Amino acid sequence: MWGKGLITGLAITMRNLLRGPITLKYPFEKADLPERARWAVTPTYDEAGAPKCTACMACIRACPDNILELEVTTREDKSKHIEHYTYEIGACMMCGLCVEACPFDAIEMGHDYELAVYGADELTVDLLADVDAAPVKRAKPADKPAPAEKSAGIDSEKSAPAEKEATDD
Ligand code: SF4
Numbered sequence: 183m184w185g186k187g188l189i190t191g192l193a194i195t196m197r198n199l200l201r202g203p204i205t206l207k208y209p210f211e212k213a214d215l216p217e218r219a220r221w222a223v224t225p226t227y228d229e230a231g232a233p234k235c236t237a238c239m240a241c242i243r244a245c246p247d248n249i250l251e252l253e254v255t256t257r258e259d260k261s262k263h264i265e266h267y268t269y270e271i272g273a274c275m276m277c278g279l280c281v282e283a284c285p286f287d288a289i290e291m292g293h294d295y296e297l298a299v300y301g302a303d304e305l306t307v308d309l310l311a312d313v314d315a316a317p318v319k320r321a322k323p324a325d326k327p328a329p330a331e332k333s334a335g336i337d338s339e340k341s342a343p344a345e346k347e348a349t350d351d
């Protein structure tokens with residue numbers, strides 16, 4: 183039909199003319215990020231406020247950038263104490279592989295996107311420091327596969343360091 187394109191174009195123009203603004207007055211207004219948004223790695227805690235991390239090292243092995251470090255001491259009773267769980271946020275590509283590898287849901291990709299700091303030395307942070315690791319036997323393994331390890335074709339029994347360490351202990 184002659185003029186159909188013209189009418190369609192005008193309809194689109196009118197729709198956008200009457201639509202409300204979709205921008206936000208940041209920093210006074212902030213967007214609610216979708217659930218799957220990935221920002222900095224963040225530790226999670228149980229109901230009692232204790233970290234869920236068992237110091238199993240799975241996340242350390244999973245990180246392609248080698249920017250997670252866990253300094254752990256083991257007591258005579260085999261319980262573990264996390265001295266430092268260090269995260270080099272400035273080098274993180276926010277791939278989420280560490281979160282996927284964690285058998286205990288002890289870390290997640292946070293939604294805080296205001297990560298600017300004044301100095302480069304502030305880009306390396308302690309996710310956890312001077313806290314007891316959660317006992318492996320009492321920690322509830324997360325009900326999820328480990329896609330990173332599966333996609334790499336690694337045998338699932340070999341790629342479950344938490345369970346392996348639990349049996350070692
Ligand atoms: S999100 Fe990716 S790059 Fe960042 S710490 Fe985790 S595994 Fe490493």
Ligand code: SF4
Nearest residue numbers: 235236238239241284
């Ligand atoms: S429990 Fe999770 S966060 Fe803690 S060392 Fe193991 S994989 Fe990393």
